[in-house]
Amino acid sequence: MLSIKQEEYIMAAKAIGMSDWRILLHHILPNSLAPIIVQGTLAIATAIIEAAALGFLGLGRSRPIRSGGKCYPDAKDFLTQAPWTMIFPGLAIMLTVLGFNLMGDGLRDALDPRMKN
Secondary structure (H helix, E strand, C coil): CHHHHHCHHHHHHHCCCCCCCHHHHHHHHHHHHHHHHHHHHHHHHHHHHHHHHHCCCCCCCCCCCCCCCCCCHHHHHCCCCCCCHHHHHHHHHHHHHHHHHHHHHHHHHHCCHHCCC
8 A cells, every 4th residue: 555655646636635535545445455355365275275284284173073184184094995085175175275366366357447448
């Protein structure tokens, strides 16, 4: 927001007498919303991967509630007989993280005020 505050269109809005709240709501907030949304969706994806990693190490949720990473230590003994016990949880984690990343990218493209025609 500090870099957007120094843009020429903000200075022009101040020069014509716009109030600070109007500048904030109509210029600064829309231009800073896209990076905030992208950062939020990337943070969600990172949290999912970190939760899976902690579950793999045995530091995740307890026994009644399973997490994606907790399935790996239990399934490593059956890798040769039943490889799907490791493949499907990994695919679920991968697709969830990919979905959040693509959602953030799509929202950034949709909300970017510089791309509007």
